[in-house]
Amino acid sequence: MAFNQRSGSMMQRRAFLTLAAGAAAGAVLPFSARASGPAPSLPALDVHPGRIIRTVAGLRPFRAEGYVVRAERFSRRQTLVHHYGHGGAGVTMSWGTAAETVRVLESATSERSCAVIGSGVIGLTTALMLLRRGHQVTLYADALPPHTTSNIAGAYWGIASLYRRDAASPDFMARMRAAARYAHRAFQHLAGDPRYGVYWVRAFDLYDRLPANPASRPDMPELFPGFSRALGPDAYWGHSAVDSFHQLMIDPDIYLRALMADVENAGGRFAAARFEDARDVSRLRERVIVNCTGMGARALFGDEQLEPNRGQLTLLLPQPEIDYAYTTRFEGASLYMFPRRGALVLGGSHGRGDWSLEIDPAEQDRVLRGHGEMARAIAAG
Numbered sequence: 001m002a003f004n005q006r007s008g009s010m011m012q013r014r015a016f017l018t019l020a021a022g023a024a025a026g027a028v029l030p031f032s033a034r035a036s037g038p039a040p041s042l043p044a045l046d047v048h049p050g051r052i053i054r055t056v057a058g059l060r061p062f063r064a065e066g067y068v069v070r071a072e073r074f075s076r077r078q079t080l081v082h083h084y085g086h087g088g089a090g091v092t093m094s095w096g097t098a099a100e101t102v103r104v105l106e107s108a109t110s111e112r113s114c115a116v117i118g119s120g121v122i123g124l125t126t127a128l129m130l131l132r133r134g135h136q137v138t139l140y141a142d143a144l145p146p147h148t149t150s151n152i153a154g155a156y157w158g159i160a161s162l163y164r165r166d167a168a169s170p171d172f173m174a175r176m177r178a179a180a181r182y183a184h185r186a187f188q189h190l191a192g193d194p195r196y197g198v199y200w201v202r203a204f205d206l207y208d209r210l211p212a213n214p215a216s217r218p219d220m221p222e223l224f225p226g227f228s229r230a231l232g233p234d235a236y237w238g239h240s241a242v243d244s245f246h247q248l249m250i251d252p253d254i255y256l257r258a259l260m261a262d263v264e265n266a267g268g269r270f271a272a273a274r275f276e277d278a279r280d281v282s283r284l285r286e287r288v289i290v291n292c293t294g295m296g297a298r299a300l301f302g303d304e305q306l307e308p309n310r311g312q313l314t315l316l317l318p319q320p321e322i323d324y325a326y327t328t329r330f331e332g333a334s335l336y337m338f339p340r341r342g343a344l345v346l347g348g349s350h351g352r353g354d355w356s357l358e359i360d361p362a363e364q365d366r367v368l369r370g371h372g373e374m375a376r377a378i379a380a381g
Contacts, residue, residue: 038381039230039235039236039237039242039378039381040236040244041381042324042378043319043321043322043378044375044376044378044379045316045319045322045337045344045371045374045375045378046316046319046375047316047346047368047371047372047375049368051316051317052314052315052316053315053316053317053343054314054315055312055313055314055315055359055364056152056312056313056315056359057152057310057311057312057313057349057356057357057358057359057360058149058152058153058310058311058357059149059295059308059309059310059311059355059357060086060087060088060090060149060161060308060309060310060311061084061085061086061087061090061294061295061297061306061308061309062085062087062088062161062306062307062308062309062352063085063087063163063303063305063306063307064163064164064167064168064305065163065164065167065168065169065172065305066085066162066163066167066168066169066172066176067083067084067085067086067087067093067097067162067163067176068082068083068084068085068297068303069081069082069083069097069100069101069104069175070082070104071104071105071107071108071109074281074282074289075282077287078282078284078286078287078288078289079105079108079109079111079287079288079289080281080289080290080291081101081104081105081108081288081289081290081291082290082291082297082301083097083098083101083122083126083290083291083292084118084122084291084292084293084294084296084297084303084306085294085297085303085306086122086162086294087160087161087162087163087309088153088154088160088161088162088309088311088350089158089159089160089161089162090120090121090122090150090153090294091121091150091153091155091157091250091252091255092157092158092159092160092180092183093159093162093176093179093180093183094121094122094125094183095125095129095182095183095186095187096178096179096180096181096182096183096184096186097122097179097183098122098125098126098128098129099129099179099182100175100178100179101126101129101290102126102129102130102133105130105288105290106133109287109288111287111288112134112135112136112288113135113136113285113286113287113288114127114130114135114136114137114138114286114287114288114289114290115137115138115139115140115284115285115286115288115289115290116130116137116138116139116140116290116292117139117140117141117273117275117281117289117290117291117292117293117296118139118141118291118292118293118294118296119139119141119143119144119145119148119270120145120148120149120150120256120292120294121150121153121252121255121256121259122150122292122294123139123141123290123292123293124139124145124256124259124260124263125259126290126292127139127263127268127290128259128262128263128266128268130290131263131266131267131268132266135288136267137263137267137268137269138268138269138270138271138286139263139268139269139270139271140271140272140273140275140284141270141271141272141273142272142273142274142275144260144270145252145253145256145257145259145260146253146256146257148256149294149295150252150256151252151253151256152252152311152313153252154311154313154336154338154345154347155249155250155251155252155255155338156203156247156248156249156250156325156336156338157184157187157247157248157249157250158247159176159180161309161350162176163176177219177220180220180223181220181222181223184223184248187248187250188248191248195254195258196250196254196255196258197250197251197252197253197254197255197258197340197341198248198249198250198251198255199248199249200246200247200248200249201246201247201248201249201323201324201325201338201339202244202246202323202324202325203244203245203246203247203324203325203326203327204236204242204243204244204324204325204326204327205242205243205244205326205327205328206236206237206239206241206242206326206327206328207239207240207241207242207243207328208239208240208241208329209240209241210231210240210241224245224246224247225245225246226244226245226246227243227244227245228243228244228245229241229242229243229244230242230244237374237377237378237380238377239328247325249325249338249339249340251340251341251342253342254341275293275296275300277299277300278300278301281300295308307352307353308351308352308353308354308355309350309351309352309354310349310350310351310352310354310355310356310357311347311349311350311351312347312349312351312359312360312363312364312367313345313346313347313349314345314346314347314364314367314368315343315344315345315346316343316344316346317343317344318339318340318341318342318343318344319339319344322339322344323339324339325337325338325339326374328370328374330348330366330369330370330373331366331370333348333349333350333366334347334348334349334350335347335348335367335370335371335374336348337371337374346367346368346371347367348367348370349363349367
C-alpha cells in the first residue's frame with residue numbers, strides 16, 4: 001500500500017504487562033493551579049519567508065470513534081490484528097497502542113510468525129515491541145523512512161485530532177488514557193539518549209477564551225509537568241488565558257531512523273511490498289498479519305469511518321535559541337510552532353475530509369502571518 005506524503009529488555013516486559021492492569025492509575029496532580037505576573041521573556045521567532053526550507057502536506061488517519069486495535073480471523077490459517085487510526089497523535093500514542101496491540105495479538109493466537117504492514121511510526125514501534133517479546137517479524141512496506149507520512153508529523157507529544165468527544169465510548173477513553181500514560185513514560189526514557197531525537201521543551205497553550213476541558217489534556221494532568229495557568233485581560237502576549245508546562249518533542253527524521261535501526265538490531269526484516277487489496281495481504285506467508293497502514297486501512301480493509309485530516313507544515317531554518325513550543329488560534333483556525341534541532345515547524349492545518357496533497361499557498365500565508373503576529377507579541381513582552 002502506498003503511503004501518502006509529499007515534497008528487549010526485562011524492564012520493557014514488566015512495563016508492557018502493566019498496561020492493562022495498572023497503567024491507567026497514574027498519580028493525579030493538581031491541575032487547577034493559577035499563576036500571575038509578567039509574561040516570560042522569550043526569544044522571538046524569525047518568520048521571514050526567506051527562511052523557509054520547505055512546505056509539506058500529509059494525511060492524518062482520523063476516526064471519530066478513535067483508533068482501532070482489534071484481532072480477527074483473516075483466513076483459515078491467518079489472524080489479522082488491526083492497529084491504525086491515530087489521527088494527529090500517531091507518534092504521541094505509538095508506544096502505548098503498540099503495547100495494547102501486542103497484548104490483543106497474544107490473547108488471540110499463539111503463532112509467533114508476524115507480518116507487520118506499514119513502516120511509519122506505528123508499524124515500526126509495533127514491530128519492535130513484537131521482536132522484543134520473541135516474535136519473528138517481517139515489516140512489509142512500499143516506502144520506508146524518510147518517505148513516510150510519519151516523517152512529516154509535527155511530533156510534539158499531545159493528544160491531537162485523535163477522537164471526537166461525542167463519538168468516543170467510555171471504553172475507548174479508558175484504553176486511550178492507559179495507552180497515553182504508557183507512551184509518555186516510554187518517551188521519557190528515550191529523552192536522555194541523543195540517538196532518538198527526543199527532548200523536553202517549554203510549552204504554552206494560548207487562549208482567547210479558556211475551554212472548560214481542553215481535549216488535548218483529557219484528565220491526565222500528570223503528563224504535563226510544571227503546569228501553571230495565567231489568567232487576565234491580557235495574560236501573556238495578547239491572550240487572556242495561558243497554560244504553561246513542559247512537554248516532549250520528538251524529531252521524526254532522527255527518531256524514525258533510530259527505530260529502524262532498533263528493529264534491524266532486534267532481528268526484524270524489511271521487505272518491499274505494495275498491497276492493492278486484502279487479497280494481496282492474504283498471500284503473505286506469515287500466520288499473523290498486523291495492519292499498521294494508517295489511511296491505507298480504508299482501501300485495504302474497508303473502514304469507511306476512517307477519513308483524512310489533511311495537515312500542512314512549513315519548515316524554517318532552525319533557531320537554536322528557540323527552546324519553547326506554543327499552540328494558539330489565528331483567523332479562526334489552529335496555529336502551532338514546535339522547535340526541532342534541524343528546523344522550526346510551523347503548522348495548524350486541519351482539513352477534515354480533504355484528500356489533497358497539493359501545497360495550499362493561502363494556508364501557508366495564513367500560518368506565516370499568524371506566527372509573525374506571535375513573534376511580534378513575544379518580542380514586545
